[in-house]
Amino acid sequence: MRTYEIFESWQGEGSMVGTRATFVRTPGCNKDCAFCDTNWKVRGNRLPDVWRPRREVEWVWLTGGEPLWQEGVKDFVDTLRAERWKVAVETNGTLPLPTHFDHVCVSPKGGWNELAITKADDLKVIVPSFRPSEYCGFDAKHKFVQPEWNRFRGIEEISTQVPRGWRLSMQNHKFWGVR
Numbered sequence: 001m002r003t004y005e006i007f008e009s010w011q012g013e014g015s016m017v018g019t020r021a022t023f024v025r026t027p028g029c030n031k032d033c034a035f036c037d038t039n040w041k042v043r044g045n046r047l048p049d050v051w052r053p054r055r056e057v058e059w060v061w062l063t064g065g066e067p068l069w070q071e072g073v074k075d076f077v078d079t080l081r082a083e084r085w086k087v088a089v090e091t092n093g094t095l096p097l098p099t100h101f102d103h104v105c106v107s108p109k110g111g112w113n114e115l116a117i118t119k120a121d122d123l124k125v126i127v128p129s130f131r132p133s134e135y136c137g138f139d140a141k142h143k144f145v146q147p148e149w150n151r152f153r154g155i156e157e158i159s160t161q162v163p164r165g166w167r168l169s170m171q172n173h174k175f176w177g178v179r
């Protein structure tokens with residue numbers, strides 16, 4: 001599997017906010033969103049098979065780019081889970097899950113008809129580029145509306161865009177000054 005960034009930090013978004021994790025960022029994506037804030041067009045490096053996260057950190061968080069687009073992701077996840085790490089993934093939901101994850105967060109970057117995953121732990125819809133109402137049929141334990149960082153003009157602006165039963169998610173790690 002190829003990666004271009006591995007770092008330890010705090011999860012700032014969604015239902016697992018405040019969780020310490022080792023983040024593994026993969027290059028490559030099957031989408032090309034105008035507001036993307038990740039450097040996914042880089043080629044990255046092949047992760048050596050012997051690589052392991054620090055044992056004291058329970059969670060490994062796969063993010064991208066689009067991690068499910070990566071060759072070798074199934075073996076990577078299965079190996080870490082067999083060795084008792086918990087593995088989470090942040091995906092745009094357009095590719096099927098290749099194996100079992102301990103936590104799945106889908107943040108759609110296209111219409112409902114593009115989704116290959118319609119059930120997850122977290123659903124996170126980015127506004128104003130996407131409409132939460134389009135994803136009301138998604139089966140998620142937690143549903144969030146999250147404003148685009150560069151277009152966030154204040155919390156009250158979001159209030160009319162949060163459907164009943166949904167919550168607000170912010171990129172808290174940016175307020176905290178961590179990655």
Ligand code: SF4
Nearest residue numbers: 029031032033036065
């Ligand atoms: S799906 Fe995510 S990683 Fe891919 S281009 Fe869109 S915002 Fe960036």
